[in-house]
Amino acid sequence: MPVLMDRERMSRTLTRIAHEIIERNRGVDDLALVGVRTRGVPIARRLAATLGEIAGREVPTGALDITLYRDDLMMNAVGPQPIVRRTEIPFSIDATHIVLVDDVLFTGRTIRAALDALIDFGRPQSIQLVVLVDRGHRELPIKADYVGKNVPTSLRETVQVRIEEIDGRDEVVIEPAEKGPA
């Protein structure tokens, strides 16, 4: 079970991405972070903390649940349903530069859903995308602006991101996919 990222590596990666965000946006003016539930949320909060340290002021941070925007909701009537959780965007996104944060970029369908969900909250000036891991196999024309690590994978593998706030430790590992619908 290869470990792609340990705690220290993850921390350095997020610090590097925070600097890239500041470089590209020339600071943090009109910037806001939105994490995609579940693991995008703690990652966004950590990025916000680092951005705050570098820029000396707080960057608004929200959480987005995309369950109600999924394109696979109706595909199969059996099996566990995705649990809908709260979306919390306690600021206006109009005219802001939104930095969307997720753990793994795979087919791109989650991000497609997240873009639809975000647009329902207003008209941001721009939307940029941060992912901790890009594992390839895109099914939609979507690409990340900031990537923690590019990892070529097989479809028989899954990439597991574990975040201390949720899973008790920080790591990214590749695991064989569980048997399920191909």
Place this chain on the structure above:
Amino acid sequence: MSDAATRLRGKDLLGIADLTAAEITLVLDTAEAMKEIASRPIKKVPALRGKTVVNLFYEPSTRTRTSFEIAEKRLSADTLSIAIASSSVVKGETLVDTALNLEAMAPDIIVLRHGSSGACHLLSRICRAAIVNAGDGMHEHPTQGLLDAFTIRERKGRLAGLKVAIVGDLLHSRVFRSNILLLTKMGADVWGCGPPTLLPPGLEQLGVHPTSRVEEAVRDADVVMMLRIQLERMQGGFFPSLREYFNVFGMTPERVALAKPDAIIMHPGPMNRGVEIASEVADGPGSVILDQVANGVAVRMAVLFLLAGGGEHVAAA
């Protein structure tokens, strides 16, 4: 996953009786996420896009029907509401025939309000569509029970251990039945209070404390829920007069003062001011009556989504 539910087991929502405590918690948790949608500039999500929902209301209803319609529209379902007065029911069509005809047009969900207890169970057996009970006779009104529980949990943070006093016409009330089934399942201490003629027998077996002394029911209560005196059902001489009813059972500020200082006052509506509840109480600081209405939309969105919107959760991101 421990014993947390991730889906409803049944195809329908016929009553609280069929739900487990874990399923009730799932509906309430999902409703919390749905409630946020009402605060967005665009109050609509695509979760039930392409699903058809028929609202079939055999009894007059403003609040419940409007609430279901708004919930359906916010989930992007295609909806139509059939008002019985202008339908073929007035030409003598039976409920079963109406349902079979609707079923032939392949709706995904039928929301049914009917004057006969068990009407939803009947439809459930003959329809592929999911049936949502919006009130059947004197049996159940499950979405009202769920929205009441949601409102209590929102204010009190929990249901278990709370003293809930339900005062009014308990005999004819489907709201009462759904509420006691739900609240006892969730571990609340439920008191039922009304004139002896309006107290159904067997409440103790359901885990409810029956009383005809409103002061006893309300004392130290966390929640005081008033039920409507159904004026249309009061031909049977259940009590001498409306004025007497108000004197003995009406919720006045003096009686509310017996409850806990932070007690909340609930009423499923429509209210008879001056019969079961004084205006000072209905409009008072502890009143959450309009919260109940707002929460009704969120809870119905949760129920509709859980019945029709579920698909397999693809683990990959």
